[in-house]
Amino acid sequence: GGRILLVLGDQLATDHPALTALDAARDRVLMIETAGEATAVWSHQARIALFLSAMRHHRDALRAQGWTVDYLDLDSEPPDAPAGLDHRLAEALQRLRPSELWVMEPGEWRIEQLLETTAAQAGVPLRWWADPHFLCTRERFARWAQGRQQLRMEHFYREMRREHRVLLDAQGQPEGGTWNFDADNRQPYPKGGPGAIPPPAWFPPDGITQEVLALVSRRFANHPGSLAHFAWPVTPDQARAALRRFIEHRLVGFGPYQDAMWTDTPWGWHSLLSSSLNLHLLDPREVIAAAEAAYREGRAPLSGVEGFIRQILGWREFIRGVYWLDMPGLRQANHYDHHRALPAWYWTGATRMACLRDALTQTLAHGYAHHIQRLMVTGLFGTLAEIEPRQVSDWYRAVYVDAVEWVESPNTLGMALHANGGRFTSKPYVASGAYIDRQSNLCKMCEYRPKEKTGPRACPFTTLYWYFLDNHRLALRANPRTRPMTMHLDRWSEDERQALRESALERLHRLDEL
């Protein structure tokens, strides 16, 4: 037969480069839904629904363009014997006997291996296509990283700004005279709260999405999370409408409040574009160009626009480069040798800690939390409570609609947990409850006290933070970036240190009750 283009669930762009090289009369597209993928790691119901609905919309868009799409849906798979992607692909290759199998590089190392093996076993030549939904290819990143002692996002980002001519002035220098406006960003909300924030764009479920929601509640009822609020973009048109809404109404507040938290404020001024970007419903170039245009037209301040572009042209591209550089070892990373079990309340939100309750409840309701909630609440607790990194990482991959391994695992294992020993961060992101108190109103709603280090009312973050510093003080002292954190410790008496250790161990032994 002709050639087959396999389109994976996070490759849903109609401008897939392989399509221009295929012949609609002879070649076909193959798309495969598998319960195996939804359960290989545990997955939020909204995450499963988003992938399935966006895949089905993409199938219809390709058919409308005249492509023959072989679409293997979940209903054609026996629920009692869910096959993995490898089995279903092997079957399809046997049935269709293509001359070649074409695939765009996937977002997960394991899938790349699996496709190589399956194609080889079927005797079908496999041709890889680079993923054009990144500005920096895997090879380009590897070249940048070569010979560097330390991988620093900031250096990479400046090179990307120059290379792609983003936010540069007429002389090729950074717009506004500096590469980084973080000093102007990252404020807490005003004392009285965030006030009225223009809402993000939501998309009520259409016919296809409603069918998928019914299917997910039937087949995956025991999975975590809720479908009650499902309204994520599932098509490129919707993703573009979401981008427009963000640029027109919400980008102005992004910079100053990107690190702020407040009760009943799940979205803040964030873009909520990660799932659309990761599924390829949106091209990052379009997002960057729209933000830059808003600045050039005087509709958004440079500081916030630079901060937003840094997230996409800097962090997103950097994280992806690091993932492919460090896999498969990254998945095993456990720098601090932590082995405690993830507390059960990560799956329910039933904890007395107000900050965690807030972040977890919104995560289970929507499949979304913003960066500071992920890094400095759920992630920080994972580090301080000595949770096994693999368990934390599997949790993140399960609960967020934007979770794909290439972006989830470096963020969790590298940035939040420091499990890779600081491969691309200059220090562990650790803080006490005082940080959360400064960035939010959450501590005012909490039965714990952010400033107390020991005793029953002490904030668990604070107790465990000081315990962490004490445990790691030699390493922290050796690093000029963290040495100041340890100064306090030197002034503690042995009695104080002993009381802290007792309080901390008491907490660590009863994490499920906090």
Ligand code: FAD
């Ligand atoms: P905004 O705050 O509006 O930012 C704009 C865009 O920048 C995002 O849509 C995203 O594409 C990109 N971006 C921002 N920060 C990062 C980052 N650190 N790494 C990569 N891209 C970034 N992001 C995911 O897309 N999938 C994940 O599975 C994921 N897991 C994470 C796990 C942890 C522990 C942490 C700390 C962060 C994780 N992130 C992940 C990064 C970031 O938190 C999310 O991209 C962001 O919160 C998504 O919300 P938003 O679209 O409103 O982002």
Ligand code: SF4
């Ligand atoms: Fe979170 Fe501690 Fe503040 Fe409570 S006191 S909300 S546990 S930081």
